[in-house]
Amino acid sequence: MFVGRKEEGRAVLLSVRAGRGVVLSAPPGYGKTALLRELLPALEAWAPVVWTERVAPFGAFLKDLFRGLWDAGVPVEGVGRGKDPEADLKAWQRRYPGNEEKARSLLKALKRPEGVNPITLVVDDATGITPSMVPWLVAFAEAATLVLAVHPETLRKGGTKRLWMRLDRVDLPPLSPKETRELARALVERYGVVAEDLEAYLNRVVSLSGGVPGEVERLVRYVSAEDIVRNRDVGTGYAEGLARREERGIALAPILLVAGGVAIAARYLGLARGEMDLYVAGGLGIAAFVVLSPWLRKVVVAR
Numbered sequence: 271m272f273v274g275r276k277e278e279g280r281a282v283l284l285s286v287r288a289g290r291g292v293v294l295s296a297p298p299g300y301g302k303t304a305l306l307r308e309l310l311p312a313l314e315a316w317a318p319v320v321w322t323e324r325v326a327p328f329g330a331f332l333k334d335l336f337r338g339l340w341d342a343g344v345p346v347e348g349v350g351r352g353k354d355p356e357a358d359l360k361a362w363q364r365r366y367p368g369n370e371e372k373a374r375s376l377l378k379a380l381k382r383p384e385g386v387n388p389i390t391l392v393v394d395d396a397t398g399i400t401p402s403m404v405p406w407l408v409a410f411a412e413a414a415t416l417v418l419a420v421h422p423e424t425l426r427k428g429g430t431k432r433l434w435m436r437l438d439r440v441d442l443p444p445l446s447p448k449e450t451r452e453l454a455r456a457l458v459e460r461y462g463v464v465a466e467d468l469e470a471y472l473n474r475v476v477s478l479s480g481g482v483p484g485e486v487e488r489l490v491r492y493v494s495a496e497d498i499v500r501n502r503d504v505g506t507g508y509a510e511g512l513a514r515r516e517e518r519g520i521a522l523a524p525i526l527l528v529a530g531g532v533a534i535a536a537r538y539l540g541l542a543r544g545e546m547d548l549y550v551a552g553g554l555g556i557a558a559f560v561v562l563s564p565w566l567r568k569v570v571v572a573r
């Protein structure tokens with residue numbers, strides 16, 4: 271069950287058919303992978319598609335790329351083609367020991383003769399890109415048509431601009447309320463959710479999810495219908511939870527600082543006035559502070 275994304279899907283296909291690469295940008299759970307999977311048959315009708323999971327670590331990406339080329343029947347120079355891709359992979363690794371040599375051999379393999387459509391190289395998760403990978407990806411973008419999925423902040427990573435410049439950009443917004451509802455309804459059926467008042471339940475899922483398909487799935491699949499309708503704490507996305515923990519940590523900091531300061535002041539005051547009791551109490555306070563504060567912080571923040 272796939273909803274919406276007509277316009278964005280068309281934009282991706284148009285770019286690929288024009289021989290331009292695409293960067294598909296949206297936060298986690300917005301459906302980049304889902305859209306690319308949906309587009310796969312149309313992409314394959316246009317040119318061979320090599321699908322890789324992620325760009326980092328680069329060595330693993332190169333292996334993934336080798337396997338993808340093997341599956342697509344594209345020969346890699348210096349490696350014969352046997353029956354078993356893993357055996358060929360080993361032969362390739364022996365022949366090209368370093369990442370540079372590996373990347374160069376794959377770059378050569380990606381190039382196709384004039385007059386045929388270039389290979390489409392999909393990287394389902396390019397968020398781990400680092401500046402040292404950029405020259406290689408730029409070179410791959412010249413030999414093949416790149417389709418990269420990233421989180422929006424990846425586009426601002428230092429040393430990567432040179433790559434994004436060469437690619438068309440397609441952003442995925444949240445789904446419309448209508449699409450969100452359609453998706454929620456389909457998922458209710460798939461997971462056999464029983465709600466007393468289905469309409470109220472669907473309305474709540476639509477508003478709680480903010481149109482993020484991954485969030486719709488989480489709510490329908492893992493949160494009880496009763497909790498959703500009764501507006502109980504239904505949990506939050508990962509990012510929100512993190513922000514909340516951080517807030518509590520920040521609130522705790524001044525309290526710890528004051529407590530520690532009081533103990534230190536007591537110790538010095540005791541020393542200066544020759545009051546042994548105060549001096550010892552201050553020392554105990556500091557010791558308690560050192561031992562307890564990491565523990566207290568953990569308890570408060572991880573609640």
Ligand SMILES: Nc1ncnc2c1ncn2[C@@H]1O[C@H](COP(=O)(O)OP(=O)(O)OP(=O)(O)O)[C@@H](O)[C@H]1O
Binds near residue numbers: 301484
């Ligand atoms: N348009 C859609 N219609 C139906 N289901 C969708 C749609 N988009 C996404 N989903 C579902 O939502 C969930 C999250 O989507 P997906 O994994 O594609 O997100 P993503 O953008 O690739 O996230 P990440 O950045 O973490 O890789 C998946 O279960 C997917 O099947």
Ligand SMILES: [Mg+2]
Binds near residue numbers: 302395
């Ligand atoms: Mg994904």
